[in-house]
Amino acid sequence: MDIKRIQPLIMSLDEIIKDKGRKITVKDQIDELETLVQWHGLEDTQIAELLEVIIKGKLDDYDVRKLIKLLIPRKKVSEMSVIKIFGNFGNRNMKYSIQVLLLRWVVLIYGFIEDRSKIYRLYGVIFHYLEYATLRPILCHLLYLVTRREHVKSYRIRKLIELQTLAGYEPHIQELLKLYKDYFPNLVTIDIQPSRSTTFKCPDIAWYQLINQVQKRWNNDKSLLHMPLTRPMIPKTMEKRRKIEHNDIPSTRTYNVTQKSITLEEISDIRQLASNIDKVELPNQLASVLDHRMLQHVIVSYPERIAIARISYWIDQYLMDTVYWSDQNTTTKMRIDFLLNKLVTMTEFMKELLPVIQEFLMKYIHSWDGREYHELIFRLLTFLRPGPYNQFYENILKPLQSIYNNSSASWKTKLIHCYTDLLKYWTLLYEGYYEGIEQGNQDYEDLDNSLGNLSIDGDYSLTIRKFIDYVNRTVLIMPEDDDQIEIQHAILSFIEISTLLQLKYGCHKIVFPSYSVIHRSFFSTYGMPLSRICGIILWYEDEFNKCEREASIGGDTLRYNINQIKYFNSFVMDICNGIWRNRPFNKFDNSDGFQLDNDVISQIQKLCGESYSKCLSLTHLPSLAFMSKCYTQVNELGKPYDEYQVHFLKKLQNIVQVKYKTAT
Amino acid sequence: MPRNLGKRNRSPELSPELSTELSDSFRDSSVDSLEDSSGDEFVYRLDADILINKSFTLYRCTPLYKFDLSNLLQYAKEIKKFFEGQVTGILPFDSKLDEHENINMLKELKERKVTDVVISRINVPNWNDSNNLPIGIEIKFRFKKSSTEQKFHIMLFPSISHGDDTKNGLSFSHYPLILIKAPQRITTIFVEWFQRQFDCRICRYYLESSNLKNIIEEWTNLVFNQDLPSSPSVSRQTELTYSIPNISEIKNITLRISFEDTKRLYNSIIQKDAEQTSNIMEGIENHFFHCLRIKFTSLILSKISTNVGHVTCDGKLKLFKVYSSHLTASFLEKLVIAAQ
Numbered sequence A: 001m002d003i004k005r006i007q008p009l010i011m012s013l014d015e016i017i018k019d020k021g022r023k024i025t026v027k028d029q030i031d032e033l034e035t036l037v038q039w040h041g042l043e044d045t046q047i048a049e050l051l052e053v054i055i056k057g058k059l060d061d062y063d064v065r066k067l068i069k070l071l072i073p074r075k076k077v078s079e080m081s082v083i084k085i086f087g088n089f090g091n092r093n094m095k096y097s098i099q100v101l102l103l104r105w106v107v108l109i110y111g112f113i114e115d116r117s118k119i120y121r122l123y124g125v126i127f128h129y130l131e132y133a134t135l136r137p138i139l140c141h142l143l144y145l146v147t148r149r150e151h152v153k154s155y156r157i158r159k160l161i162e163l164q165t166l167a168g169y170e171p172h173i174q175e176l177l178k179l180y181k182d183y184f185p186n187l188v189t190i191d192i193q194p195s196r197s198t199t200f201k202c203p204d205i206a207w208y209q210l211i212n213q214v215q216k217r218w219n220n221d222k223s224l225l226h227m228p229l230t231r232p233m234i235p236k237t238m239e240k241r242r243k244i245e246h247n248d249i250p251s252t253r254t255y256n257v258t259q260k261s262i263t264l265e266e267i268s269d270i271r272q273l274a275s276n277i278d279k280v281e282l283p284n285q286l287a288s289v290l291d292h293r294m295l296q297h298v299i300v301s302y303p304e305r306i307a308i309a310r311i312s313y314w315i316d317q318y319l320m321d322t323v324y325w326s327d328q329n330t331t332t333k334m335r336i337d338f339l340l341n342k343l344v345t346m347t348e349f350m351k352e353l354l355p356v357i358q359e360f361l362m363k364y365i366h367s368w369d370g371r372e373y374h375e376l377i378f379r380l381l382t383f384l385r386p387g388p389y390n391q392f393y394e395n396i397l398k399p400l401q402s403i404y405n406n407s408s409a410s411w412k413t414k415l416i417h418c419y420t421d422l423l424k425y426w427t428l429l430y431e432g433y434y435e436g437i438e439q440g441n442q443d444y445e446d447l448d449n450s451l452g453n454l455s456i457d458g459d460y461s462l463t464i465r466k467f468i469d470y471v472n473r474t475v476l477i478m479p480e481d482d483d484q485i486e487i488q489h490a491i492l493s494f495i496e497i498s499t500l501l502q503l504k505y506g507c508h509k510i511v512f513p514s515y516s517v518i519h520r521s522f523f524s525t526y527g528m529p530l531s532r533i534c535g536i537i538l539w540y541e542d543e544f545n546k547c548e549r550e551a552s553i554g555g556d557t558l559r560y561n562i563n564q565i566k567y568f569n570s571f572v573m574d575i576c577n578g579i580w581r582n583r584p585f586n587k588f589d590n591s592d593g594f595q596l597d598n599d600v601i602s603q604i605q606k607l608c609g610e611s612y613s614k615c616l617s618l619t620h621l622p623s624l625a626f627m628s629k630c631y632t633q634v635n636e637l638g639k640p641y642d643e644y645q646v647h648f649l650k651k652l653q654n655i656v657q658v659k660y661k662t663a664t
Numbered sequence B: 001m002p003r004n005l006g007k008r009n010r011s012p013e014l015s016p017e018l019s020t021e022l023s024d025s026f027r028d029s030s031v032d033s034l035e036d037s038s039g040d041e042f043v044y045r046l047d048a049d050i051l052i053n054k055s056f057t058l059y060r061c062t063p064l065y066k067f068d069l070s071n072l073l074q075y076a077k078e079i080k081k082f083f084e085g086q087v088t089g090i091l092p093f094d095s096k097l098d099e100h101e102n103i104n105m106l107k108e109l110k111e112r113k114v115t116d117v118v119i120s121r122i123n124v125p126n127w128n129d130s131n132n133l134p135i136g137i138e139i140k141f142r143f144k145k146s147s148t149e150q151k152f153h154i155m156l157f158p159s160i161s162h163g164d165d166t167k168n169g170l171s172f173s174h175y176p177l178i179l180i181k182a183p184q185r186i187t188t189i190f191v192e193w194f195q196r197q198f199d200c201r202i203c204r205y206y207l208e209s210s211n212l213k214n215i216i217e218e219w220t221n222l223v224f225n226q227d228l229p230s231s232p233s234v235s236r237q238t239e240l241t242y243s244i245p246n247i248s249e250i251k252n253i254t255l256r257i258s259f260e261d262t263k264r265l266y267n268s269i270i271q272k273d274a275e276q277t278s279n280i281m282e283g284i285e286n287h288f289f290h291c292l293r294i295k296f297t298s299l300i301l302s303k304i305s306t307n308v309g310h311v312t313c314d315g316k317l318k319l320f321k322v323y324s325s326h327l328t329a330s331f332l333e334k335l336v337i338a339a340q
Helices: A003-018 A027-040 A044-056 A061-069 A079-087 A096-108 A117-121 A123-131 A136-146 A154-167 A171-183 A205-218 A239-244 A270-276 A286-291 A293-301 A305-325 A330-350 A355-367 A374-381 A389-404 A409-438 A461-475 A485-505 A515-522 A527-552 A562-579 A598-614 A622-636 A641-663 B016-027 B029-034 B069-088 B099-110 B184-198 B209-223 B259-272 B280-292 B324-339
Strands: B055-061 B112-121 B135-143 B149-157 B177-181 B202-204 B238-243 B252-257 B300-305 B309-312 B316-319
Touching: A003 A027, A003 A044, A027 A061, A027 A205, A044 A061, A044 A079, A061 A096, A079 A096, A079 A117, A096 A136, A096 A205, A117 A123, A123 A136, A123 A154, A136 A171, A154 A171, A270 A293, A286 A293, A286 A305, A286 A330, A293 A305, A293 A330, A305 A330, A305 A355, A305 B202, A330 A374, A355 A374, A355 A389, A374 A409, A389 A409, A389 A461, A409 A461, A409 A485, A461 A485, A485 A515, A485 A527, A515 A527, A515 A562, A527 A562, A527 A622, B055 B149, B055 B184, B055 B324, B069 B112, B069 B135, B069 B184, B135 B184, B149 B324, B177 B324, B184 B202, B209 B238, B209 B280, B209 B300, B209 B309, B209 B324, B252 B259, B252 B280, B259 B280, B316 B324
Parallel strands: none
Antiparallel strands: B055 B177, B055 B202, B055 B316, B112 B135, B135 B149, B149 B177, B238 B252, B238 B300, B300 B309, B309 B316
8 A cells, every 4th residue: 555646546536627618537546545444544735625525515415425524644643634624614505414424524633733823713603613513413413522611602602502592402503502591600501411422523434533543553642642532521519419319519600700711610620720729719608628639638728717618607507407306207317417427528538627517526425315417426536526524525526425325335436536536536646646745836826737726725635544544444344244355445446546645645644544444454264355455554664764864864854653653554464464573463463363353362272272373374364375276286296396387377268168157 | 596486474554555655656657658858868668568568578687798788779779780690691690590480480580570679677566676677678660561569578677686797897786687578589699699798698587486476476466465456456366376396297287276265365374374384385385285195385486377377487578567667677677686
C-alpha cells in the first residue's frame, strides 16, 4: 500500500468532477482510496481537498457518503476544515442527510481539532441551525462539546425552551439545557430531571474506532487517543435515587454566577479543584457539603465563620425536625439514619465535629435508648470536643453510664471502644498543643481547629485526666457476667491508650488502671489479657525509672506520690509471686495477695492441696496451662523447641476450627 | 421543640379607648398600603387584613443568608420569573410527586399565568418592633381563559429576641415563622426558590397538644374578658378534637360546647378559683370525664376551634376578624418565639 497514491487519487477525483460533460463514476478511485486511507489516514491538506470534492455536490449520494467516511485524520485537524463545513450549512447542493454525516464527522474528530478558538466564535452560527429538525440532534451534540460559560445567554435558553415547546420533548435539547443550567442555574429556571443514560453517545462506533486506530498508528500524542465525545460527567444523585435513599440534602448548585466564576459543578476532579480552590464560588445551599466531597475540601481549606453558620443552621433544623418535631415512623427514621451517615462521613473527613452536632448529641443522649442509630452515634461521639469536665460528665458520661448499666456485653464493648477513640482524638489535639508549647507558643487559644473560630479555649488536661479516672473507676470495673474476651480487649485497648497518653506526652498526673482490671486480666483464661497487662505494667515501670532519674538530676517534680508507688508495687509483686516465685497470694514484701481476705486465701489453699504453691505459676495459670501442657508433651518425646511451637500452633488451630464450627 | 405558646394569665387588659384605637389601626392599615413613600421608607403595599379569615399553614424557617429588605422589588421580580419558568417548563417541576400528579399539576398551572408578585413589609398593628416588621408576599395568578384572578399569600414573621444578625456582620436575617396560604404546588415552588436564594431550610411547623391547650386558655380569656368593649356578634361554639392513637375503629373524638356553656364554665372557674390555679381546659376535661368517663387528658388534642379562630396540631391556622385587633400580634409573636 503506497501512501503516495493517496494524493493523486484525490487529485483525480477533483479533476473528474470538473468535467461537466461526462457522467461521473468514481467507484474505482474510491475503492482504492478506501484501502489506503483506512491504513494511512489523511493529511490535513488532503482532508481539505477531499472536503472540497464532497461539498461541490457533483457526486451521487452513495459516493459522497463513502468519501465522508474516508475523512480519517492522520494527525490533528485544522479548524478551517470544520469551518468550511459550517459555511456550507445553507448549501442547496448538499442534502441535509449529507450535512448530518459531516457534522457527525466533526463530533468524532472534535478532540483532534488543532485550535478551537474560531469554532467558539462561530457558536451563534451553529446555534442558528437548531431550527432544522434533521440537523438538531447532531448540532446539539456539537454545541454540547463547544459550549463554554460565555456562550450561555438568556436568549439562547429561551430559544431552546421555545424549540422544546414546539417540537415536544427532545432529549438532546434537554441535555443542552442541563449544561446551560450547570453554568447558570439562575437563568434556566425550569426543572430538568437527570437522565439515566448519556444522551450524547458516539454517533458511529466503527468509524470512531477506525479514526482511533489510524491515530494510534501515526500520531505520537497518546493523549489524543480515545478522546471523549462527551463532557466529563459530574456525578449527581438521581432524583429517584435521592427519593429512595431519603436524601433531603440540597444539591450543589451555584446561582448568580458571573462569566468569570468557577463553580463546583464545573470541577470534575481533585487536581482541578486544587488549582482553583481559592477561586471556587460556594454553592447557594451550603448544606450540600454533606453530600459533596469536593465542597468538604473547600470548607476545610477556608472555614469561614459564615459558611459554618450556614451549614449549622440547616443541620440543626433538620435534626430537630426529624428527631423531635416529626412522628417517628419508618420514613423519618430512614431520613435520620441517612443524615447521621452523612454527618459521620463528613466529620471523619474533617476530623472535627461541628459545634451544632455536638450540641445535638448532648441533648439527644439524654433521651437515647442506646439502640437507635447506635453505630453512628458512637462514631460521632468519638469526635466530641473537650470542655469543662463537669459539663462533659453531666451531658455525656452520666447519661451513657445509665444506659451502660442495663446493656449487653456487645454494647458495652462498643462504648468502651468509643471512649478509646475519643481519648485518641483528644490525644491528637494534645499533640498539637505540646508541639505548640515546644515551638514557644503557650497560648492554647492559638490551637484553632479548622472549622472557623472553633478554638478550644482553656487547658483541658484536667478534663482528660478526670475522664481517664472516671472510665477506670466506673466503666472498666469488669463485672463478672461481662468477663468476655471482647470486653477485655476493649478495656485493655483503653488502658493502653490512656497509659501511652500519660507516659509518652507526660501531660497528666499518672492514673493507674483499677485493681479489678489487673486481677481480671491476670486470672483470665486467655493469654491476651495477661500479656497486655504485663506490657502495660512494664511501660509504667520504665516511666517510674525515667522520672526518678530526671528528679535526681534536678528535673521536673515527680508526677506520682509514694502511695501510688506502693499501689503499683503491690500488683507487680502479686503477679511475680504468682507466676515466677511460686508464692501465690503472698502478703509480705510489698505484695497484697491480690487484695483477697485471708479466709479466701486459706480456702484456696485447701482446694489446691499440695499444688497450691504452683497454682498461679507459669505452668498452672489458667491462661498458660494449655501452652505448658503442649510443651510438656513435646518435651517428653525429646523433640526440640521448634517442634513445640509447631505442635502448639496446630493444636491452637484445631481449637479455633472447632470453636468456629460450633459458632456457625 | 415548640415552647409554651400561652400562659394561663389573662390577656392584657385593654381600656375601651385603646381598644377602639387598635381596631382602627388594624382597619387603617389599608390606608397605609396606599401611602407611597420615597427614599429609604418602605411602601406598605400589602394589608394586615390578609391574615384574617384565611387558612394558613405554618412553617419554620432558619435564618436567611443575605436577605436584604432594600431588595424586595428585585425579589418580587425574581420570584415571578421563577414561577413563570416552572410553569412554562416542559418537564414536570416537582420531582417528589409521581408522574400522574405532575401531569395534573402541570395542566392546572399551565392554565394560569403569574400576573404579579408583590413583596412588602406589613404593618401588623401592635407588632412589638416597628423596625422589624413582618413581610408579606402576594402572588397573583390569572386563568388564561377567563379573567378570574387568584391570590396566594406568604407571610414571614421576624425573630423577636435575636433581631437582625446583619448588624453582627453575619449577614443573616431571621424570620423563624412563615405562614403560607397557597396550594401545595405553589408552596413547593416558593419554598424551593426561598431555600436556594437565601440558603435556608423551611419545614412544617407542627404544634403539640400542650400548645393547643395553651392557646385555648389564652383565647378563652380574651373572649370572656369582661373588660373588652363589646361582645362580638358572632358566638361560635368551642370545638375540641382529640385524636386517639392506636385504635383503628375510632380516629378522633370531637367535643362541641356552645358559646353560652363555655362562658358559664369559664365564669364558674373564675368564681370558684380566685387565684386561678385551675384553668378552662382542666374544667372541660374534668366535666367530660364525669359525663363520659373518658380521660381526655390522656388523649392528644389535635384541633381547636373557637370564636377567635382555629388551629390544628399539624400547623393549620385561621384567625377570625372579630378579635383580630386584640390578638393577632401577640398571638403571632408567641408562635414566633416558639419557632425560634
